[in-house]
Amino acid sequence: MAGRRLQPQPQQRWDKLLTFQHFQTTSLSRHSYGYDQGSMKALIEGEFGRLRGITYLDHAGTTLFPQSLLTSFMDDLTKNIYGNPHSQHISSKLTYDTIEHVRYRVLEHFNTTSEDYSVIFTSGSTAALRLVAEAFPWRSASSGSQGSRFCYLTDSHTSVVGIRKVTEAVQVSAMSVKPEDILLSDKSNGAVYEPACKTPHLFCYPAQSNFSGTRYPLSWIESLKSGSLSPMTTPGEWFVLLDAASYVSTSPLDLSAHQADFVPISFYKIFGFPTGLGALLVNNRVTHLLRKTYFGGGTAAAYLAGEDFYVPRESVSERFEDGTISFLDIIALKHGFDVLERLTGGMENIKQHTFALVHYTYTVLVSLQYPNGAPVIQIYSDTEFNNPQTQGPIINFNVLDDNGDIVGYSQIEKMASLHNIHVRTGCFCNTGACQRHLKISNETIKKNLQAGHICGDDIDIIDGQPTGSVRISFGYMSTFEDAQTFLKFIIATRLGKADSRLPFAVTPGKTDAISVEPVERDARVNRNEPGKCLQEDVLLQDGLNNSSVTVKSMDLHPPKTEPEGGQHIAPLVSTAALDGGFLPLTITNIFIYPIKSCAALEVTKWPIGNQGLLYDRNWMVVNHNGICLSQKQEPRLCLIKPLIDLKQKIMVLTAEGMESIDVPLDENSGEEYQICQSKVCTDRVNTYDCGEKISQWLSNFFGRHCRLIKQSSDFNRSANKKHRKDPSHSTTASLSLVNEAQYLLINRASILELHQLLNASNENGTEELLSMRELIQRFRANIVINGTKAFEEEKWDEISIGTLNFLVLGPCHRCQMICIDQQTGERNQDVFQTLSYTRERKVNFGIYLMHEPSDSSSTYFLSVGSQLLPVLKDTKSSLPSS
Numbered sequence: 001m002a003g004r005r006l007q008p009q010p011q012q013r014w015d016k017l018l019t020f021q022h023f024q025t026t027s028l029s030r031h032s033y034g035y036d037q038g039s040m041k042a043l044i045e046g047e048f049g050r051l052r053g054i055t056y057l058d059h060a061g062t063t064l065f066p067q068s069l070l071t072s073f074m075d076d077l078t079k080n081i082y083g084n085p086h087s088q089h090i091s092s093k094l095t096y097d098t099i100e101h102v103r104y105r106v107l108e109h110f111n112t113t114s115e116d117y118s119v120i121f122t123s124g125s126t127a128a129l130r131l132v133a134e135a136f137p138w139r140s141a142s143s144g145s146q147g148s149r150f151c152y153l154t155d156s157h158t159s160v161v162g163i164r165k166v167t168e169a170v171q172v173s174a175m176s177v178k179p180e181d182i183l184l185s186d187k188s189n190g191a192v193y194e195p196a197c198k199t200p201h202l203f204c205y206p207a208q209s210n211f212s213g214t215r216y217p218l219s220w221i222e223s224l225k226s227g228s229l230s231p232m233t234t235p236g237e238w239f240v241l242l243d244a245a246s247y248v249s250t251s252p253l254d255l256s257a258h259q260a261d262f263v264p265i266s267f268y269k270i271f272g273f274p275t276g277l278g279a280l281l282v283n284n285r286v287t288h289l290l291r292k293t294y295f296g297g298g299t300a301a302a303y304l305a306g307e308d309f310y311v312p313r314e315s316v317s318e319r320f321e322d323g324t325i326s327f328l329d330i331i332a333l334k335h336g337f338d339v340l341e342r343l344t345g346g347m348e349n350i351k352q353h354t355f356a357l358v359h360y361t362y363t364v365l366v367s368l369q370y371p372n373g374a375p376v377i378q379i380y381s382d383t384e385f386n387n388p389q390t391q392g393p394i395i396n397f398n399v400l401d402d403n404g405d406i407v408g409y410s411q412i413e414k415m416a417s418l419h420n421i422h423v424r425t426g427c428f429c430n431t432g433a434c435q436r437h438l439k440i441s442n443e444t445i446k447k448n449l450q451a452g453h454i455c456g457d458d459i460d461i462i463d464g465q466p467t468g469s470v471r472i473s474f475g476y477m478s479t480f481e482d483a484q485t486f487l488k489f490i491i492a493t494r495l496g497k498a499d500s501r502l503p504f505a506v507t508p509g510k511t512d513a514i515s516v517e518p519v520e521r522d523a524r525v526n527r528n529e530p531g532k533c534l535q536e537d538v539l540l541q542d543g544l545n546n547s548s549v550t551v552k553s554m555d556l557h558p559p560k561t562e563p564e565g566g567q568h569i570a571p572l573v574s575t576a577a578l579d580g581g582f583l584p585l586t587i588t589n590i591f592i593y594p595i596k597s598c599a600a601l602e603v604t605k606w607p608i609g610n611q612g613l614l615y616d617r618n619w620m621v622v623n624h625n626g627i628c629l630s631q632k633q634e635p636r637l638c639l640i641k642p643l644i645d646l647k648q649k650i651m652v653l654t655a656e657g658m659e660s661i662d663v664p665l666d667e668n669s670g671e672e673y674q675i676c677q678s679k680v681c682t683d684r685v686n687t688y689d690c691g692e693k694i695s696q697w698l699s700n701f702f703g704r705h706c707r708l709i710k711q712s713s714d715f716n717r718s719a720n721k722k723h724r725k726d727p728s729h730s731t732t733a734s735l736s737l738v739n740e741a742q743y744l745l746i747n748r749a750s751i752l753e754l755h756q757l758l759n760a761s762n763e764n765g766t767e768e769l770l771s772m773r774e775l776i777q778r779f780r781a782n783i784v785i786n787g788t789k790a791f792e793e794e795k796w797d798e799i800s801i802g803t804l805n806f807l808v809l810g811p812c813h814r815c816q817m818i819c820i821d822q823q824t825g826e827r828n829q830d831v832f833q834t835l836s837y838t839r840e841r842k843v844n845f846g847i848y849l850m851h852e853p854s855d856s857s858s859t860y861f862l863s864v865g866s867q868l869l870p871v872l873k874d875t876k877s878s879l880p881s882s
Helices: 011-017 020-025 041-047 068-080 088-107 123-134 163-169 181-187 218-227 315-321 327-344 347-365 407-420 431-438 442-450 478-493 637-638 692-702 748-760 773-779 829-836
Strands: 118-121 149-153 173-177 200-206 237-243 262-266 280-282 298-301 310-312 375-377 394-400 423-428 469-473 548-549 586-592 601-603 605-609 619-624 641-645 649-655 656-663 675-680 681-689 708-711 743-747 783-786 796-801 804-813 844-851 861-863 868-872
Touching: 011 478, 020 478, 041 068, 068 327, 088 118, 088 280, 088 327, 118 123, 118 315, 123 163, 123 237, 123 280, 163 173, 173 181, 181 423, 327 347, 347 375, 347 394, 347 478, 407 423, 407 469, 407 478, 407 773, 407 829, 431 469, 442 868, 586 605, 586 861, 605 681, 619 675, 637 868, 649 692, 656 692, 692 708, 743 748, 748 773, 748 783, 748 829, 748 844
Parallel strands: 149 173, 149 200, 200 237, 237 262, 548 601, 743 783
Antiparallel strands: 118 280, 262 280, 298 310, 375 394, 394 469, 423 469, 586 601, 586 783, 605 861, 619 708, 641 649, 649 656, 675 681, 681 708, 743 844, 796 804, 796 868, 804 844
């Protein structure tokens, strides 16, 4: 449900809605924001300085650790020696005693003691859930008994639903229960309770939904155990597994009042550090029921290697903590508890603080409407956000357009990233809640899988229906400014100034009325000789000040001649307009990008290699961990300008403030290189390191350690054919370090339409926002064409250029990189936002191409002025060139 709908606010009152004064006057937020220990500003500046300029709203994914937690932990480690807790020497005894102290601290945090609960450390809440599944005393069905049952709320994490595979193996039935069904059962008291029947059943539900933030009644625990509430009419004894991982991140859990049998938690949800550490809190009344099969180091009191003899240790913690536990991480928990208490005063304060933020954000979101009265946001919730007992600090939603259609979550995530806002999207490992709130049937889930959609990808709309949603969540260090920034983002990108000059108010698609811009001859003119076009047989480099250097290549080999005397490439054609007002379909620009994410090198003729244009994306810059850097993380990559000298077989790099440096084009340059592996778009690639000299040059430029690596010439990275739906097109093509395909093509008419939309959205309308050339550079294409209508290229299936054939793999789904000025490295959002408003909720621009290999050993070239012959999809009929 979307909750109560507040009265729409006049547009002139949006500013008032976003003030701190309005936040303070909203119900439940007057006295609950912040902590008595100090101001929120001081907290952020002192502990979370790394958040400067970032709005982090994924605390349900993981909260963030404060600086003083790391400082105190590292101080502890540098002053003490912690040995293996399974040894008996002094440092080992210190570790053991500290771990036991942390166990007591964990129990104290949940208002219980070791008399009632035991703490079993695990690698996280998922491992804790699996431990319960494997150790629970399941009773298989027999002729005289129905056996045990495993029930779980449909609004459960994947890790809960996965328990059913364990029960299936022991012939125990599993059943999901909808939240509304158990709520009805709770009201009707229609349980079946037979004290004499001791068949053990297990019911699992989340204290807080990680999808919507709904908080389910903790009173269910006692009702289930007493028999006054039953998820199904099966006689037996019910045990309760309370999934508390999401709940305890921002709320206190009192286990003295709500004594669940099993409580799994993950500590990074509470402290942000350490990760990979959780615990299972087990009620001591049920520890004797848990069955252990495997035993690892430290869990045995005694055993024999040659005989089936094993005696477990006495305490349940020692019995189930196989091997050496992560003792240093456990020691870090002590500092986590100390720092959290010092900064906030405790979990109750965190609950009130985060609820004040979520309540305020919700009240503003549900008030937002388009001028036609349509809501801007659809919220998925079971509450109206008016009580912290029933609602956690999570808002799950989708953005709507003014027609009521959902805008895909991947588009919202990308746009949020442009504003440095971090949100979570998808189904959040909770398919049951996702289906329920988004009304997705089981059949649709299966159909979407067949269509290629899997959990965690960015396929957000299929057949007009959403596959997931957007989630924001607050943590103890979240501020009013975080909520304000997010709300400003929604208002600015969806409502803006609500006048005709906004991009979303411009009617797109009227390409027939647009006169196609002629080829810019001056873009291919030698700047040493104004007005003179570069000749094909000359290698020149001038004007290194420009981000895209205009160069003519020397042939690696002379063009081969056909028996009829013709060349492989079509001759240059006239750029004069033909009848009907359109130019011939011709190539107007060719760009290569030798180093991934660095500046373009513009050429007028260039050889084709077996991975695309020769040397295109053969190198990439990696950080100190060997991870590829792109302009999304390091926009200044675009300021590094490469020039390839085919004659000398070197690549020359220049950047402002740096002396130029040469890099050999090939491995066989007489130097020994270190072979290494790296990753590009989930693909492992074999590379070699280009050496210390260029590494130092890059490190000096970026101010952090970087290296340059090149894909090994003998490594074949198979082309990804995921874009092609037609299996008849098999290809043995290989890729360089590109993300998707060998080539990217864009259309000048499409650029022109976007250019006009951008200028139409300009406030004063007198100053051009971006030039055509700047826009072309933003999209980082290999091939730029002219001579057809805007976005006509998206209808093509194949392309011929002379005797070269290319398959069209599909559209290029754009990311935030198009918002980076390739001249300066500065970011702005206009291009991406305008595309998102006009491209039917998918930010597509340009098409991917793959070259079909030829059996010929000839060298092929692409040249500016070459003519294209496309083939339409489905019809496979050639398009006219005009």
